[in-house]
Amino acid sequence: MKKTTILFLIALISNILFSGCYDRIEIDDQAYVMAIGLDKGKTNFLRMTLQIAVPSASGKSSLGSEEENGEGEGPKSVTTTTVETPAIYSGFNMVNTYISKRLNFSHTKALIFSSELAKEGISEYINAFYRGREFRNTMFIGVSTDSAEDYIRKINYVLDVNPSKFYEETFYSYLYTSFNANTHFFNFYSQAKCSCSSPVATLVGVDKIGSLNAYSIEYSTFMEKERENYLEGDFTAGNIPKEYKNKTSMMGLAVFNGAKMVGELDGQETRYHLMLTGEYNYSYLTVPDPESEGSFILLNVKQSRPPRHSVKMMGDTPIINARIFLEADILSIQSGINYEHASKMHKLEISTEEFLEKDMMMLLQKISKDYRVDIVGFGKKIKGKFMTLDKWTEFDWKKKYPNADFDLVVDLKIRRPGLIIKTSPYES
16 A cells, blocks of 8 residues: 555544534533423413523522522522423524523423323323433423423522532432322333323422411312321322422322323322332331321331232233332330330231221222223233233223222331330320
8 A cells, every 4th residue: 555545544534533523512602401391372382481500600609590589689590481382392493592502401300291281182292302312311200280381480499509409309309208209201201102001290389378377278188088187298289388488399290191191199199109119219107096096106118128019800800919018117106105015016017007008099099990090000910911912902901900909918017116115105
């Protein structure tokens, strides 16, 4: 090979290798979208809200949104814009015409739909995001009980310097509260497409009251469960009795049939859903005292083993067996009864199992008979019994599931009594 040919090849390869940054975009030239909200449009098909991070303000002490701080009152960690648009990507083009930086969605953490839009169906929007190269499968899917725009604009990042961190930590709070679930975009998409299960999305909302003095028990769901008082999870997002600078909340699940919302679960029902699916980690659980009416016992409950499910058919009726394995530590005994004693502890275990089984059965009846969807994924257990996809499709699990009968067993063991080995009443 001639020397000139070698030099030509070296020059050609060098040009290829050193031209990799010709289409670069500087970080400072991009606007990173943290959250996207979608509502029904007033003047067009869609009303889209984008919450964009302001990097220059993210590390400073003045946090919150521009709605809280007001214009010109110091650095803001996010800015929010809303447009009316015929489609999602059309809206992105419109926003790019009046902001100074190019929109970037590689760090988008939350995709929020209004319940109004979700009840009409969101398949076209889910497909659009799934095709987008910048959107990550780890985005969280949420449904707002109010408008998605109102929810996003009312968020106040009280404890977080980075708005991205706020979404991560609040959506992952199910790991220690059990009041929401792992609703990543990919989980939602795959379950919505699956013939053996149905998807859920985290329920979010704006507080309906401004003061605890104005709170009414009508905001709670405990009366539907034949209780005399509400427990910590008997609420949905926006209805929690609280006062806080952040006027938004997250509790419960939106239940979908395919890509259409068909109902809601409150925080307590969401906890049982996690126990049934095996995604439950741990949380504090309040249960009635079996020997003292009106008193409660507080337990720290965690999943000891994954749940066991089995499905068999009797004619066209699915017989579903589910066994849940839990263990608990005693945290508080209001009545002062010595439940640390072996005989008393066994009685507490049995009463707690009965309490959980009753509530869990109510949940199973609700989702199978009222909503007619399999959000637990029992269908996966029977799908493997079919040799071909055609036979499984012909079986039509989603049509048979509402007729299901359930055999549920909760197995709970109390392991530790905390730092007190014997409860005794206080002297007076």
